[in-house]
Ligand SMILES: [Zn+2]
């Protein structure tokens with residue numbers, strides 16, 4: 001499978017000096033696998049650990065959960081109560097050790113974990129064979145959370161995919177205008193209420209006119225409340241087709257895909 005190479009330094013918007021430092025350090029200090037600690041050459045994960053990451057044999061095209069039927073590309077939930085987006089690509093199940101990688105990237109700022117996840121997402125997009133979008137839009141953080149976390153993990157994932165796939169990135173097309181509670185610990189209904197009317201859309205008319213199909217990028221899909229709210233805002237703005245690209249698919253609280 002051909003995934004174009006793209007520097008994670010670019011995704012992080014590191015300057016030339018940082019990029020050169022990383023290149024030199026790579027040459028001098030071969031990396032160690034972030035999962036098993038063994039030497040992994042110029043990569044952040046060794047081939048055996050990469051091979052052993054969990055995967056879903058037959059993911060639902062609407063939500064990424066495993067499906068058992070061979071007659072449909074969608075799970076029963078998505079057939080009966082489809083999400084508002086048009087299709088979903090979820091790279092990995094949110095299971096050990098993917099959950100650890102996501103947390104290390106998001107909360108401990110592990111760039112090595114971020115790079116592994118960004119590569120897997122890009123690889124899943126290429127492997128899907130689905131039509132690529134006109135532009136990529138990350139799920140935004142509220143300004144106050146961005147200040148405390150210092151970076152938006154979804155934007156870094158989106159920036160990496162945009163660079164590797166040569167697709168325009170619109171990092172500020174969506175804005176989170178209302179501060180919301182963290183979703184961990186909330187059930188599906190509380191998440192929907194919490195995220196309601198939290199986003200606005202803003203894009204110059206020239207770019208907007210050419211945008212018929214956008215990919216919405218986030219790190220984890222659980223109940224889908226945030227991605228559904230963002231999709232609604234983008235569709236209200238006239239974007240006809242929304243593809244959701246997510247690194248990890250977690251079962252909703254109570255193990256129900258709601
Ligand atoms: Zn390893």
Ligand SMILES: [Zn+2]
Pocket residue numbers: 060061062063064065074075076077078
């Ligand atoms: Zn589904």
